[in-house]
Amino acid sequence: MFRKSISSVLITAVALAVILTVTAIVAYVSRSTYHLALDQEKQAMSQMIRTTNTALAVYMDGTKTLVETLAVQQAVTEAFAGDPTRAKARIREYIKVYKDYWAILLFDTQGKVVAGYNAKGEDMAGLDRSERAYVKAILGGQDLFVDKELLNAKSGGGEDLFVFALARAVKSPDGKLLGGVGAFPRWEAFTRAFIDPPRFGDRGYGFMFDAKGRFIAHAMDKSLMLKDFSDQEFVKKALEMKNGELFYDWKGEQKYMVVATDTDTGWMICMSAYVSELTETATNQRNVLLGLGAAAVLILVLAIMLVISRLVVRPLHEIEGFTAAIAKGDFKAVLGTRFKFEMKSLAENIRTMVAELKQKLGFAQGVLDGFVLPCTVFDKDNKATFINPHMMQALDQEGDPKAHYGKTSGGFFYGEESRETITLKALREKRRLDSEVEYTTGKGRTKIFNVTSTPINDLDGNLLGVLAVWFELTEIRSQQKKIEAQNQKIAQAASAANTVSDQVASASEELSAQIEQSSRGSEEQRNRTGEAATAMEEMNATVMEVAKSASTAAELADKAKAKAQEGERLVDEVVATINQVNTKAEELKTDMTELGKQAEGIGQIMNVIADIADQTNLL
Known part of the structure; x- marks a missing residue:
């Protein structure tokens, strides 16, 4: 069983102090590192989303430039005039050069495709696109139309192919609307370059929503494309803030997300990551610091234990053994001299105190031993602690006086433990009492004694016992x-x-x-x-x-x-x-x-x- 001692208390106190200090340092460093790491990751994600948003704008501008370039070319004008030969050749060449486009076409004011090809090389001339939003927008008077919704164009191999439409009105020199140029970039070309690659931690990634809260890009799960997540709380917040950052819980873990919205389409670019992974560096550093702190605590505690053991505990054990021996009456015990600092002064003081105690006890014992009158000392519980030989002789009792130690005054004098005696009365009343008694000794002789019982007090006035002196008056009487x-x-x-x-x-x-x-x-x-x-x-x-x-x-x-x-x-x-x-x-x-x-x-x-x-x- 663990026994509380000064060493255990000191070591525990020091260990707690060191542990608390190291813990405070580790907590401070960890918290600082945590926020620093999180801020750095947030900056990185913010920088990435700004870059992606810029890239999206450049991507859109490139498509705009394409359709605008086509819209002013003479070959396109000829196609609306009835000769699409050069326009078809030009479009076929564009499709071959710009692999990131699914289709490029020209449509007249009736919504009919005048010239156009898709990535498969299929001629799209004659197809009716009058019901498409981009056609309606151009024919409705818009000069430039950017579709805000993705279209799912089947690739022919059964795979989903997502594109969006961007159209430009084509007008005659006199400003008459001839039709429009439509281009359909492969959306995956952008997402593959700017949404899929970024990673934040092990599970952080990018994704995009349209203005309705539907996924239009997801770096990890393509099956979510065009699925509506507008009922999710974090999507609602993103739709509300348009641009900014937020923390949210996802499947029991906290995530951090940065949002940027494209002004032309209303599409939101999102970069999301788990906070625990963003701060993994700080966590690792915290763990390293904890390990180093634990090692430092262990080393410090061991060092302190060694120092305390050598300078405090061991000297205290020696002093304890010495004082215990003195307390048991072994006044020949010797206190060693291998003490340092305050312990040296303490040991010297204890030696002086014990020497003084020996002197006083020796004096008191000498007085008792030199007492020629019969006397007995009883403690505060009326138990005999000292009986001199003269008392034994006066009472005609034989044997070792120490054999009677522990007896009450009634038990020693009269053989009746509970008998009332002058000594007991003096002890109870705490005052000196004198009385002359006629006593029958152990040999049957009758003697007359003058009994004087005097209380003994310590220096603080606390009752220690009583001294009983029996002066024989038999011969005098x-x-x-x-x-x-x-x-x-x-x-x-x-x-x-x-x-x-x-x-x-x-x-x-x-x-x-x-x-x-x-x-x-x-x-x-x-x-x-x-x-x-x-x-x-x-x-x-x-x-x-x-x-x-x-x-x-x-x-x-x-x-x-x-x-x-x-x-x-x-x-x-x-x-x-x-x-x-x-x-x-x-x-x-x-x-x-x-x-x-x-x-x-x-x-x-x-x-x-x-x-x-x-x-x-x-x-």
Whole structure:
């Protein structure tokens, strides 16, 4: 089957252009040659008919001269006077000399032949010709009569012999009509010399009509003589125009005819020919031109085919093969260097384009290959086109990732081709979507992933597909739960520490109140017990320091609680704060222990003071 290609289109276009050009040239030349040839033939036929018409006039003039010469001769006058001897001899001599005459005769005023002979040598004297038109015309007063109709004179051998009559009046010196001289030329003498010979093409010929439309001459068919063709359209036109030219159809073919009319007889000389034969030279030339044109077209088309094949088609095939290989992913394909002209620039541009394409595709592939997170690329039909090993590992799937190419996102992730996924939704809505999903892997393990699906568009904004990135949060969520539990414990410990601090502060306040009461009770003895007062002040300062330490411990506990509530980012600080709280707690414990000891000392002092007071009271 024919396959349309650039070569076929180019060759067809060029061939059509050449064919149309050659056809136009051939048509123009043929038309010009046709009209030139037709005009030349028409001129030739017109020249021939003018010559024939002139010849007919000369022929008629010759006959007229003959009868006029006879009419004035003394021998003719003697014949009308009763002595035809010399006239007969003269007529017999004329018949012998002028072979183109059938008969020459003299007739009197009664229409009787006085002297005359025909071509057979028969004496025509005594024959009655009074009913003949030429006799009536002369006897009717005409000086010269030219018969407008042919006469059929039998030759004796059964053949038709056509003649026409031409008569001249013979008069005495005083002008009295004596009779007439009649001559009967053989019509075939003229037609044989001027009508029969001309040929125009293979079937063109001459013929004549009389004024009634009857054939009086025909170069090809003598059987048509004196047959009436006045009902034929071309004859009607010829009779109407008298002189000129016309085209007519004859038996399905076009003919051309030139007509000239003799003024004396009204006879029409016609030269007719088939137009196809008149222009045969032009037709032959047209055929030769067509042959030469066809050969030129063939040569030009072959040459153009060769040039197009070498300069266009072959380079295009190489470029097509190269681009097809690139399209199939064979980036190692090499484009040849045997290009010329524009094809060389085109090939260079394609090499540059492919190099740029390789660079961009290499960069994109490198980015995908270097992607350390699990990722998958789906096309606009939700079919997987890329799956990296990290995705296979994250989903606990084994085998070649390429084995899953072509699956839908639901089919790849969940084994259900029509399942709705975040990736499919992002593809449909053409926007980036994020979601945290709990996923059961192929090995039955439950994992938590943060799924991000981002649409991919080309430079024109057309959707190409979607990139799905799965970031595993399983360990993070597990650590988060542990941190939250630990934070809970820390909060509980801080709360307990705060309670202890409150109790210590309360005890310290009660102790301070008791000390103050003791101070007021022993105010009177303060001056006398300076050493005891100094000791009490020191003890009071120590108690205030303890209270301050307890307050500091409470603040640290509050800070520890606040830090614990900040979450996983401040875990390390919380731990450090807890350590500080523990340290402070140890210090507090030590201080409390020391405070206890000091309280015991104060108690002892108070006991001493009480003893002293008692002794004082006793005193």
